[in-house]
Amino acid sequence: MYAIIATGGKQYKVAEGDVLAVEKLDVQPGDKVELPVLLLSDGKSTAVGSAPLQDKTVTAEVLEQFKGEKVRVFKFKKRKRYQRDKGHRQQLTKIKIASINA
Template sequence: MYAIIATGGKQYKVAEGDVLAVEKLDAQPGDKVELPVLLLSDGKSTVVGSAPLQDKTVTAEILEQFKGEKVRVFKFKKRKRYQRDKGHRQQLTKIKIANIPA
């Protein structure tokens, strides 16, 4: 059984027990969060659409808050002595999928 969930403007395919890093959620480690379901499949049948899935949510447990890898942004123009170097580290949340609705 798997589900497609939406969080942080992205969609993820998840199954029970999966651990994944998503964009930062406002919750502390150990908290439970409810994530909306876009698609639900049990291997035999697939349910898609907002009407049949409006009451379904996936339960996930927050494992930790952390920063992702550094992304380096470098601008350069040849023969003009122009170069700019900037870095960015995205705030992320590691979650573990606890329950997928039947």
Template sequence: MYAIVTTGGKQYKVAKGDIIDVEKLNAQPGDSVELDVLLLNDGKQTIVDAATLEGKKVTAQVLDQFKGEKQLVFKFHKRKRYHRTKGHRQNLTKLQISELPLEGAAAKSASTEE
């Protein structure tokens, strides 16, 4: 079973117990956060209907707030003696996925449609 969640303008494929690094969230280590679900798969059926997934959330535990690796930005104009080097480190949040939305939800909705 897995889900596609969105946070910080990006999408992540997650399963229970996964650890992911996302854009910084306003939460302290030990807090619990909820992520919006775009797709839910139980191994037999895939749900992508927005109406069905409207109230579903993936619960994750905040493990750490940290900075990512340094990204170098190098500007250069040949034959003009121009070069500039800058660096950037993105603030990130480490999350552990603790709960997927109603793990039998896909199976229940499949049985009601038949």
């Protein structure tokens, strides 16, 4: 059984026991979080839409808060001796899918 969930403006395909990094959630490590389901499939049938998935959720456990890899932004103008180097590290949350409540 798998589900498509939405969090942080992105969609993820998850199954029970999966560990994934999502955009930062405002929760503490060890907390449980409920995520909305967009699609639910058990291999034989697939449920999509708000009516069949109204009471369906995915429960995940927060493992840690961390920063992702550094993304370098470098720009320059040739022959003008202008260059700018800037870095950014996105804040992420690592979660483990505990159960798919179907």
